[in-house]
Amino acid sequence: MKISVAPLLKQPVGHRVEHVLAEGPPIDPRGENADLLDAEITAFEAEVHVTHTDPGALLEGTARADLSAECARCLRPxxxxxxxxxxxQYYATIHVESGAAMDEAPGDAKTIGSDFMIDLTQLIREEVILATPVAALCRPDCRGLCPVCGADLNERPHTHEERTDERWSKLRELRAALAEDEAPPGDRT
Ligand SMILES: [Zn+2]
Ligand SMILES: [Zn+2]
Structure with a gap:
């Protein structure tokens, strides 16, 4: 969703407007919020207050989003x-009424171009990405995947004793061989 801040910048400094936007699930891949999909956002709602400040517009608000991810331990979706x-803070680069160039904005600042449009979808996308936890878990005590066999330890808690396993299998082979010798067909009795 893009908004024009030209009307706001024509109001006195301190004037404020509110925008509420929400979509999903699902988010339309051909709609105006489609850029949220590449950040794995499946639904969102946001309230954005836009205030005319001396160098431009201050956008403040809250966003809530649902992200599709996989558990960092067990990999389930x-x-x-x-x-x-x-x-x-978005810095105006051109005066809305006179068209005169404004003082240069700080180097890394967000600016308002000559069309006076601000893309709220991009702002929400950035803010949600910043707030996304690095390693999300399906639940706080997820046991993850077994490092030996890859099975989900939540579904089947188990441990492996690799070396003994090997020895046991040798022993089992030996036992099987002995059993063949020692348990002959019934006619031996
Ligand atoms: Zn998990
Ligand atoms: Zn295992």
Whole structure:
């Protein structure tokens, strides 16, 4: 969703407007919020307050989003809820009424171009990515996958004793061989 801040910048400094936006699940891949899909966002809602500040517009608000991810331990697909609170200053580069160039914005600052449009979808996408946990788990005590056989330890808790396993299998072979010798067909009795 893109908004024009031109009307806001024509109002006195301190003037404020509110935008509420939400979509999903699902988010339309051909819609105006489609860029959220490449951040694995499946649904979101956001409230954005836009205030006319001296160098431009301050965007403050909250975003809530659901992300599709996989558990960092057991790899099963999960949906993680993410909440972000944000405050971003956008610097006007051109005076809205006179068209005169404004003082240069700080190097890494977000700027408002000559079309006076701000893309709220991109802002929400960035803020949700920043608030996303690095390693999400399906549950806090997820046991993960067995490092030996790869089985899900939540479903089948187990341990391996690799060396003994080998020895046991040798022993089993030996036993089987002995059993063949010692347990002959019934006619021996
Ligand atoms: Zn898990
Ligand atoms: Zn295992």
């Amino acid at each position: 999960i949906s993680i809820p993410v909440r972000a609170r944000f405050a971003e």
